[in-house]
Amino acid sequence: MTRSGFAAMIGRPNAGKSTLMNQIIGQKIAITSYKPQTTRTKIRSIYTEERGQIVFLDTPGLHRPKNRLGNYMQKASVSSLNEVDVVLLLTAPRPSLSDEDKEVLDLIRTVKSPVILVINKIDTVPEKDVAETISMYAETGLFAEIVPVSALNGKGVDELLDCLFKMLPEGPYFYDEDQVTTETQRDIAGELIREKALLLLQEEVPHGIAVTVDQMRFRKSASGEDICDINASIICEKESHKSIVIGRQGKMLGRIGKAARLEIEDMLEMKVNLKLYVKVRKDWKDSEIFMKQYGYDAGRL
Numbered sequence: 001m002t003r004s005g006f007a008a009m010i011g012r013p014n015a016g017k018s019t020l021m022n023q024i025i026g027q028k029i030a031i032t033s034y035k036p037q038t039t040r041t042k043i044r045s046i047y048t049e050e051r052g053q054i055v056f057l058d059t060p061g062l063h064r065p066k067n068r069l070g071n072y073m074q075k076a077s078v079s080s081l082n083e084v085d086v087v088l089l090l091t092a093p094r095p096s097l098s099d100e101d102k103e104v105l106d107l108i109r110t111v112k113s114p115v116i117l118v119i120n121k122i123d124t125v126p127e128k129d130v131a132e133t134i135s136m137y138a139e140t141g142l143f144a145e146i147v148p149v150s151a152l153n154g155k156g157v158d159e160l161l162d163c164l165f166k167m168l169p170e171g172p173y174f175y176d177e178d179q180v181t182t183e184t185q186r187d188i189a190g191e192l193i194r195e196k197a198l199l200l201l202q203e204e205v206p207h208g209i210a211v212t213v214d215q216m217r218f219r220k221s222a223s224g225e226d227i228c229d230i231n232a233s234i235i236c237e238k239e240s241h242k243s244i245v246i247g248r249q250g251k252m253l254g255r256i257g258k259a260a261r262l263e264i265e266d267m268l269e270m271k272v273n274l275k276l277y278v279k280v281r282k283d284w285k286d287s288e289i290f291m292k293q294y295g296y297d298a299g300r301l
């Protein structure tokens, strides 16, 4: 008999939730970056092996929202808490709890399912710091288990999976065993473009960007080679951001496009023609209508 269930990745921005999900699946499903607030919506991935199937929900980092998009992100995270059999709270090792950390713990107190504390990024600190973080969190009495991991190099991930399979109920697979995500290739292509914008642009500019994939078409070249033509738009929240995204003589847009194209080619395993356009939709992060168009529809969470 197999075990199966749902597990949500929750935590402050930058804790490594998306990196951990990708590490478990063994494939890049969610984009990651060293900048906080990378993930904007719930992203579902599916891990299947002999013991059973775990459906992971990656969520946006918990922060104090400053606009409608922030509210949407908060809702995406909080709503996942009650949709799952087990919650993984991710944190980096730390000497003490900040006010924001305490707010996250208050949220965790409201969760009915068991919560596993995942102390991530253990590759970045000495072992004694990990031990101190474990005892600080253990004192709260909120956690069914505490598991130290490095999402980046995979250390501790097997132990985490052992823990999860012990907690999940017996049950059948929810998805075909070869399905790794419910995201479409089109969704992921758009996210890869946003990831490159996040990496290459500075300050608030990349946080005001949305990406739409306007067309994605597969064809064969004259010589019979598979090719994917993609037209996508980078949406900026301000006119002044548009010229930064394009850059002098289109240099920045060219860099974003090339980096994204290479990764999309890896994902699709074929040649990609990527055409990027830049548009301004003033203050779209506070517009319900634009947010819906860009895939951030609070009504569908």
Ligand SMILES: Nc1nc2c(ncn2[C@@H]2O[C@H](COP(=O)(O)OP(=O)(O)OP(=O)(O)O)[C@@H](O)[C@H]2O)c(=O)[nH]1
Pocket (backbone or CB within 6 Å): 011, 012, 013, 014, 015, 016, 017, 018, 019, 020, 031, 032, 033, 034, 035, 036, 037, 038, 039, 040, 059, 060, 061, 062, 120, 121, 122, 123, 124, 149, 150, 151, 152, 153
């Ligand atoms: N050294 C180290 N870096 C890590 C580890 N896990 C994640 N990171 C890095 O931490 C940064 C944030 O990782 P993400 O996976 O994007 O974090 P997140 O929690 O999904 O962030 P949001 O989506 O903004 O909430 C990236 O630069 C990762 O490479 C780890 O175990 N060790």
Ligand SMILES: [Mg+2]
Pocket (backbone or CB within 6 Å): 017, 018, 019, 030, 031, 032, 038, 039, 058, 059, 060, 061
């Ligand atoms: Mg993330």
